[in-house]
Amino acid sequence: MTEASSSTPALESFTCVIPAGGVGSRLWPLSRANAPKFLLDLTGSGDSLLRATWDRLAPIAPPERVLVVTGVTHRDSVVDQLPELRSENLITESEPKDSSAAIGLAAALLELRDPDAILGSFAADHVIRGDVLFQRAVTTAVQAADQGYIATIGIHPSHPATGFGYISCGRARGDLAPFDVYDVTEFVEKPDAAQAGEYLAHGGYLWNAGMFIARATVLLDQMALAEPELVRSLREIAATWNTERGAEVRERLWPALPKIAIDYTVAEPAAAAGKMVCVAAHFDWDDVGDFASVANLLTRGRGSDLAVLGDGAQVLSDASSGIVVSESDRLVALVGVEDVVVVDTADVLLVTSKSRAQDVKNLVNRMKVTGGGHLL
Amino acid sequence: MTEASSSTPALESFTCVIPAGGVGSRLWPLSRANAPKFLLDLTGSGDSLLRATWDRLAPIAPPERVLVVTGVTHRDSVVDQLPELRSENLITESEPKDSSAAIGLAAALLELRDPDAILGSFAADHVIRGDVLFQRAVTTAVQAADQGYIATIGIHPSHPATGFGYISCGRARGDLAPFDVYDVTEFVEKPDAAQAGEYLAHGGYLWNAGMFIARATVLLDQMALAEPELVRSLREIAATWNTERGAEVRERLWPALPKIAIDYTVAEPAAAAGKMVCVAAHFDWDDVGDFASVANLLTRGRGSDLAVLGDGAQVLSDASSGIVVSESDRLVALVGVEDVVVVDTADVLLVTSKSRAQDVKNLVNRMKVTGGGHLL
Known part of the structure; x- marks a missing residue:
């Protein structure tokens, strides 16, 4: 100030x-x-x-x-x-x-x-x-x-x-x-x-x-x-x-x-x-361009941490990296998956990896053409 | 006969x-x-x-x-x-x-x-x-x-x-x-x-x-x-x-x-x-011992296929292997994840891989001890 x-x-x-x-x-x-x-x-x-x-x-x-x-x-x-x-x-x-x-x-x-x-x-x-x-x-x-x-x-x-x-x-x-x-x-x-x-x-x-x-x-x-x-x-x-x-x-x-x-x-x-x-x-x-960035933000760059976003998110995991974004309070269980990205919303569940998180955009572009636009 | x-x-x-x-x-x-x-x-x-x-x-x-x-x-x-x-x-x-x-x-x-x-x-x-x-x-x-x-x-x-x-x-x-x-x-x-x-x-x-x-x-x-x-x-x-x-x-x-x-x-x-x-x-x-077996059954052993189980299952994927089990009709989107196992139920979402599918049992055993037994 x-x-x-x-x-x-x-x-x-x-x-x-x-x-x-x-x-x-x-x-x-x-x-x-x-x-x-x-x-x-x-x-x-x-x-x-x-x-x-x-x-x-x-x-x-x-x-x-x-x-x-x-x-x-x-x-x-x-x-x-x-x-x-x-x-x-x-x-x-x-x-x-x-x-x-x-x-x-x-x-x-x-x-x-x-x-x-x-x-x-x-x-x-x-x-x-x-x-x-x-x-x-x-x-x-x-x-x-x-x-x-x-x-x-x-x-x-x-x-x-x-x-x-x-x-x-x-x-x-x-x-x-x-x-x-x-x-x-x-x-x-x-x-x-x-x-x-x-x-x-x-x-x-x-x-x-x-x-x-x-x-x-x-x-x-x-x-x-x-x-x-x-x-x-x-x-x-x-x-x-x-x-x-x-x-x-x-x-x-x-x-x-x-x-x-x-x-x-x-x-x-x-x-x-x-x-x-x-x-x-x-x-x-x-600029929080993708979920890998969100994970890095939440773990303050410690890629070895599992990031969790969501008020009621419940996560049980043996993994030590990746990110779970949950809009519900149901349990998200991760077994043996590192660097995974899970985004759990009411009508869509996305699973990808931190290294492929950029490619979500390709899927969205595909949906614009092939249908599913109501989910975008 | x-x-x-x-x-x-x-x-x-x-x-x-x-x-x-x-x-x-x-x-x-x-x-x-x-x-x-x-x-x-x-x-x-x-x-x-x-x-x-x-x-x-x-x-x-x-x-x-x-x-x-x-x-x-x-x-x-x-x-x-x-x-x-x-x-x-x-x-x-x-x-x-x-x-x-x-x-x-x-x-x-x-x-x-x-x-x-x-x-x-x-x-x-x-x-x-x-x-x-x-x-x-x-x-x-x-x-x-x-x-x-x-x-x-x-x-x-x-x-x-x-x-x-x-x-x-x-x-x-x-x-x-x-x-x-x-x-x-x-x-x-x-x-x-x-x-x-x-x-x-x-x-x-x-x-x-x-x-x-x-x-x-x-x-x-x-x-x-x-x-x-x-x-x-x-x-x-x-x-x-x-x-x-x-x-x-x-x-x-x-x-x-x-x-x-x-x-x-x-x-x-x-x-x-x-x-x-x-x-x-x-x-x-x-004996269908785990989700990898379920996937193999559904794809008749073709590990290169993505298996889907569930009446209303909706899956959008750029992956060519793994399994999605869905009890809902919401969209499951997979981006860049091969051999993934996704089991989407009303109160629990499981994400693992075919090679680690056996380890689900360890998680279940852990939950018996540490809580979450109502989800078992």
């Missing part, structure tokens, strides 16, 4: 944007169309990931400066999770259009409220431990954004993860902050194990946690270089948001927007243009 | 005894104290193993010559499964006392009905395919029993099984039957894989299917050599069975009987004494 309360003027106008979208199909059958990943409690804390995200941001930004962008079908669930959320700060999408549109719309609405507004985008479905470290990193990023940069927060890798993208850091930017700020050389895709090991040994590669902090106008202008039509539409939607024409404009423009991740419209081109800086952070971060 | 109807006088007085006991704890949680293995349908035929046993014996013995010995708690279930069973042929045990007492009591009751009676004991929870071959083997065994021998039926091994005991065959007994009858040299315990391979290559080792055919009096007299007190008690219980004193005698004697398998009181000593012969049979037989 010390760090966060040592506010700069920039921080006082800082607005957090939480894009709450994405089902998280590799977490099926726990995640469903009507129970997306951000509404799940994957840590056993009792809170959904969305709620935990809100609470993490609260010391940085008061409710009037936290926006949530979500699908219209999740509107009620979001309100239920976040009673403090101001109604004018809840932005609903009639259909999902990926992160450029979601964050871009929030930016377009913000720049109308305050031409100097700085926003930070933080996913609703990541897990972070180390709130003070997080707040310090955000504060530093806001300072860089105040200087006109687009800042991201990179996480110092704790192991050679192959499931995350990496940020290649360049020159240290002591002119922006006394430490931990670097130019971004480039964003690199998920590496193989050997390359991940090299990144770890090198020290200058950080996990890309998908956090972007920038002045709203800077972000939109950068996006407009790659997708001018998209940004024009977003600014028109924002300009008419609370007017009589609003609904008509949204209905006309939103469905036609391209689905494209902000990494491609903002982060990569800004890095290439030297406009991107990275704050190197030391808090624990995970 | 041709074979069975070529009856000898001995076959006309032949009585089948079906000991219906044993929970089958390696098949938990499908098997339970109140749903023992013999009441389960493990083949997907729609019939319990007990019912299938009855139907297999029907061409050999009419209902008045089929006895069932079971625990008092299973009386109603047995009657439900076998409406043709005569009430005087249903023998209930107040508590389980293993096979010497169960089969011995049936023998003691039978020798009172008919001093020359020949009985055959056939477990209620084995699976047999090839009824004509089975009937022919029984007919041959009855002929040997009529000559005063204790006969067993051994199964020609189809593979080097390590889960069964073996019968070592000696001299061919052409004097008893034109073919397929041999002296029993000895009964040997479950071998390791190397020894099982040698047995298979040798040709003179058959699987011990636990079937015994003998004159009731011969069987009891043999048992009396090993356990005189046991046989005296059994004969006293039988003599008073339908008298006023019956209940008192049973209550006094039964609880004190030793728990001992008939292999030790009859089969092994009779073999050592040269009084045991074996009919070598070619039908498919399995």
Whole structure:
């Protein structure tokens, strides 16, 4: 709190944007169309990931400066999770259009409220431990954004993860902050194990946690270089948001927007243009991409432990690794199976292994085509 | 039917005894104290193993010559499964006392009905395919029993099984039957894989299917050599069975009987004494000892197939082996797990592997001590 309360003027106008979208199909059958990943409690804390995200941001930004962008079908669930959320700060999408549109719309609405507004985008479905470290990193990023940069927060890798993208850091930017700020050389895709090991040994590669902090106008202008039509539409939607024409404009423009991740419209081109800086952070971060990640979170990385998630979960096991997720109180008995993943829900039982947990997504994709969509 | 109807006088007085006991704890949680293995349908035929046993014996013995010995708690279930069973042929045990007492009591009751009676004991929870071959083997065994021998039926091994005991065959007994009858040299315990391979290559080792055919009096007299007190008690219980004193005698004697398998009181000593012969049979037989066996039965030994048991079972899998047993119609999804065993019941979910399926028994034993007994 010390760090966060040592506010700069920039921080006082800082607005957090939480894009709450994405089902998280590799977490099926726990995640469903009507129970997306951000509404799940994957840590056993009792809170959904969305709620935990809100609470993490609260010391940085008061409710009037936290926006949530979500699908219209999740509107009620979001309100239920976040009673403090101001109604004018809840932005609903009639259909999902990926992160450029979601964050871009929030930016377009913000720049109308305050031409100097700085926003930070933080996913609703990541897990972070180390709130003070997080707040310090955000504060530093806001300072860089105040200087006109687009800042991201990179996480110092704790192991050679192959499931995350990496940020290649360049020159240290002591002119922006006394430490931990670097130019971004480039964003690199998920590496193989050997390359991940090299990144770890090198020290200058950080996990890309998908956090972007920038002045709203800077972000939109950068996006407009790659997708001018998209940004024009977003600014028109924002300009008419609370007017009589609003609904008509949204209905006309939103469905036609391209689905494209902000990494491609903002982060990569800004890095290439030297406009991107990275704050190197030391808090624990995970995007909880699959059940192996959930298991690692629950056992705090001790792969030799059996992870159990579920209020009434009853597990009897001679195995010393793997994960059981149970929505019921019936007994789950494991005999001689290591690294197994068991997800026990009312209408679907999933059995896989930690090493194959990523492939749940393939099954979900198959079900979309071959039937069983009502279970998704 | 041709074979069975070529009856000898001995076959006309032949009585089948079906000991219906044993929970089958390696098949938990499908098997339970109140749903023992013999009441389960493990083949997907729609019939319990007990019912299938009855139907297999029907061409050999009419209902008045089929006895069932079971625990008092299973009386109603047995009657439900076998409406043709005569009430005087249903023998209930107040508590389980293993096979010497169960089969011995049936023998003691039978020798009172008919001093020359020949009985055959056939477990209620084995699976047999090839009824004509089975009937022919029984007919041959009855002929040997009529000559005063204790006969067993051994199964020609189809593979080097390590889960069964073996019968070592000696001299061919052409004097008893034109073919397929041999002296029993000895009964040997479950071998390791190397020894099982040698047995298979040798040709003179058959699987011990636990079937015994003998004159009731011969069987009891043999048992009396090993356990005189046991046989005296059994004969006293039988003599008073339908008298006023019956209940008192049973209550006094039964609880004190030793728990001992008939292999030790009859089969092994009779073999050592040269009084045991074996009919070598070619039908498919399995004692369905665990879920790996159930899987093999359902896929007819093709380990590369995924076995599914359950009327409404819904399975979606990218695996090509293993077994799913489902008592519900919810979806069981398997991703990247080979040879897995999933047993999905209302109050217990078991996950193990075919290679560790035997160890389910250890878990059950643990639960007896540490709690969870209500789920057994």
